[in-house]
Amino acid sequence: MVPAAPEPALSHGFSKKLSFSFAGAPRGPAYEAWREDLCRGFCQLDVAPSSKEWIQSTVEFTRMGDLSFAVARHPDASFMRTLPLLADGCDDLALITAVSGGTLNVQRGRVVELRPSQMSLISMDELVESRLSENGVLTALRIPRRLVAAFCPDVDEQVSKPLLSAPTLSKVVSDYFALCLEAAPTLEPLGEQVMARQMTELVGLLLCAERDEALPPLRQGYGEARLQLIKAYVIEHLDKRGLSIASAARRAGLTPKKVQRLFKATGMTFAEFVLEQRLLLACRLISSPTAPGEKIGSIALDAGFGDPSYFNRTFRQRFGMTPSEWRDAQPDWA
Known part of the structure; x- marks a missing residue:
């Protein structure tokens, strides 16, 4: 599930982790409220349960700068951008990563199956369906298109394709995603901006790697992100x-x-x-x-x-x- 940018009234303190869960039959007032307020309203996605009898979903959201992070666990459902939702004009991009289990993304007539640690880019301005296998986990990094396009002008060519050309870089992206989630609750606004910029540059570098091209401005951000990951590793293993x-x-x-x-x-x-x-x-x-x-x-x-x-x-x-x-x-x- 890909989190939308919150309304201004919610932006203050949204870097703190928010978690939303639903477990029950996919019908009735509680389910419809969850579907309308969280799925359609907050995430700008509709939901289609895999079973008529039960749906279970836990999604954690984190906001950092202009970026939104999400971790979805065992959602027995598909999440979609439907025609009515496209009217909101959102054209953000989302980097989907399968953490465990399988993830299936369908967009532009392409079916992209992701195994654990594999990634794919989806666009929020087109019809798309993302489905996670039972008991699976995926992450979604949502970035305004203009930020990605600044590093990768033809980013549209990378949509709805598996990003497989740079596995080492993909791991750095995943590790830095996790570091952002860990650091976000205690970061000051300037720190959030720095980490959000580095996260965006890493995604830009990943997309450039798919084109066998690396833009010089990205390399500094890549080094800064690697350094932060090394420092985090050191602090975790000081003993x-x-x-x-x-x-x-x-x-x-x-x-x-x-x-x-x-x-x-x-x-x-x-x-x-x-x-x-x-x-x-x-x-x-x-x-x-x-x-x-x-x-x-x-x-x-x-x-x-x-x-x-x-x-x-x-x-x-x-x-x-x-x-x-x-x-x-x-x-x-x-």
Whole structure:
């Protein structure tokens, strides 16, 4: 299901995740209200249940800048742009990705079957039907056409085709989609704009790859997005002493030298970034109300430091006091 841009009254705070579910017989006031308000009104899509007896659907929406993100789970139904709905004049594009199960998109007389991790582009200004297999999951990234056309002027040629030419880039797009969902609730407006721009550039680069063409302006955005994904991986694995530039490079599908160049452009090496994040994590752990009873050595291990003396030395260099002194300076939580 592809979320529409919310009305102005709903735009404030819509970067917070919204979730809508329906489970029951596809008839009656509750079903018709869900179909009219959420499907036709909010998503600008109609729904056709696969069964006359039951429909179940859970859809999560996130708004970031001009982009809308959706994750649809086990919707036993088809979602469609019908002739009456086309009158709304919406010409947005939506990148559909099959996460699990199968996804079937029908547009322009073409039937595009997607297996997990495969993608296809649909256009909201034409008749289209998108169907997800039972218990399947798909994601939909909805982008105003003008934003995509700025990077890929002939984007219309990529509609209703499987996007299979660049599997590595497709994975980056999927990973960055997930990162946007994770980051959106805490982002300030400027941060939202930056991530939305990078997400759009990644989609533009993916479409260019289908034409065996890469536009120079896209490459910087691609590097920025890869760097953010690497940083997210590092922060998630700070407690692992096996964390290294080699492991981060493998996760990103890059060489260690390429990862180092990405960090160098920010004025910080990979090792410096890891150390800074581990020190910040240790600082948060020591400052926690539950920390007074925990040994400093255990906290150091939890933050990924295997050498207590190195931890104490770098902590003092960074914060101007030892970990024990930092703990003593915290408020009395008793």
